[in-house]
Each structure stands twice: as C-alpha cells, then as structure tokens.
Amino acid sequence: MSGVEDRPANPFQRVGAISNTHAGRDFQDAVQRFLASIALVLEPEFPVPVGYSVKKSHRFDFGSDAPPVLVECKSFTWTTGGNSPSAKMRGLSEAMLFFSVAPPQYRKLLVMLRHLRREQSLASNWLRNHRHLVPPGVEIWELDIDTGEGHCLLNAAGSQ
Numbered sequence: 761m762s763g764v765e766d767r768p769a770n771p772f773q774r775v776g777a778i779s780n781t782h783a784g785r786d787f788q789d790a791v792q793r794f795l796a797s798i799a800l801v802l803e804p805e806f807p808v809p810v811g812y813s814v815k816k817s818h819r820f821d822f823g824s825d826a827p828p829v830l831v832e833c834k835s836f837t838w839t840t841g842g843n844s845p846s847a848k849m850r851g852l853s854e855a856m857l858f859f860s861v862a863p864p865q866y867r868k869l870l871v872m873l874r875h876l877r878r879e880q881s882l883a884s885n886w887l888r889n890h891r892h893l894v895p896p897g898v899e900i901w902e903l904d905i906d907t908g909e910g911h912c913l914l915n916a917a918g919s920q
Contacts, residue, residue, distance in 0.1 A: 787835035788821055790905045791871045795822065795831065797908070802829060810861045818858055828866040830859070837875040838882055852886055853893055860895040867899070867916065874902040874911070887913055887920075 788804070795802055806823025808830060809815035822831035832855040836848045852870070859868045872883035883902040887894070891914070894900065900914040914920055 787873055787903075787905060788833050790908065791831065791833045791903055792822065794871075794903055794908055794910045798910070800824075800827075800829060802831060806830065808862055808866070810858055810863075812861060818862075820858070820862075823866070828863075829869065830862055830866045831869045831871060832858070833871050835873045836882055837873065838877040842877050844882065844885065849886060849890075852890065856893045856895060856898065859898050864897075868895075868897060869899045869901055871901045871903055871910070874904040884913055 792802070792804070802822035802824045804822055805819045806821075807817045807819050808823060810818045820830045821833045823829055834848075834852060834855065836845055836851075839845055852872075855870055859870070862868065872881075872886075875882045877885075881902055883900065887900055894914065896918065897916045898914070899912060899916050901910050901912050903910045
C-alpha cells in the first residue's frame with residue numbers, strides 16, 4: 761500500500777495541506793509578500809464596484825486605490841493524475857470576467873501558483889489554451905511558493 765499515507769482522506773484535498781482553504785490562504789500570504797517585495801503594498805479583500813450599467817461590489821483578493829491595483833490569486837495544481845483541474849479552470853474565466861467589468865483605471869493582475877507537469881506550468885498551459893479570454897491590460901503572473909519568485913507570463917501590453 762505504498763503512497764496511501766500520502767493521499768488525503770478527501771480525494772479533492774490537496775496533498776500535504778490541512779485543507780484547501782489553508783492552502784489558498786498560504787498562497788495568498790505568499791502573494792502578498794511577493795507584491796510587497798516589488799513595492800505593491802495592497803489591502804486584502806479589496807471591494808470595488810464591478811459591472812456594466814448595473815454595478816455590484818466585488819472583493820478582489822488584494823487591491824488599492826493608490827496605486828490603483830486589483831489582484832486575484834489562484835492556487836491551482838495539476839491533478840494527482842497529471843490532468844488539468846477543469847472545474848477549477850472555470851474559476852479563471854470568472855476572474856477574467858471580473859477584471860473585464862472592473863473600473864478601467866486599475867492595474868489588474870492574476871497571480872497563479874507555479875505548478876509543473878513535465879516542465880510545463882499549469883498557468884502557462886491555461887494561458888496557451890485560453891488567452892482569448894484575457895481582457896486587454898490584464899497581467900498574468902505565476903509565483904513559485906517555495907522560492908517566493910514571481911514571473912510575468914503576460915504583461916499589460918499583451919506580450920509574453
């Protein structure tokens with residue numbers, strides 16, 4: 761029964777994490793430290809009115825009015841079988857929708873966990889297959905939680 765002790769009791773639970781909520785919170789803490797290291801000190805759970813003709817408040821993971829920045833964090837990993845977590849990937853499309861209806865003066869960053877499968881990160885795989893969903897001006901970053909290093913995969917000008 762080799763490896764059974766490494767598997768969580770819940771098959772949807774991230775291996776090595778107390779809970780998926782804890783894994784997400786740990787990643788958000790790492791993102792906050794990374795952003796502070798590049799001189800972006802942002803407020804957690806930052807509310808901004810979003811929408812077209814009708815507006816409703818949405819809390820971005822981090823944000824600020826000065827400088828105007830909005831950040832969404834996604835701590836997604838490849839499945840244990842090496843597949844893309846398709847249901848969670850839909851959450852990235854939702855993040856792109858929120859960025860598209862957020863006020864235009866904000867810099868918008870999606871920061872994803874750097875998680876590799878055969879030398880390809882989940883973030884770069886998603887971007888390769890879903891770049892058409894990324895609104896103009898949105899930056900896609902990935903963060904290596906072990907080293908604290910961030911890497912921009914897509915800048916605001918749309919360059920990789």
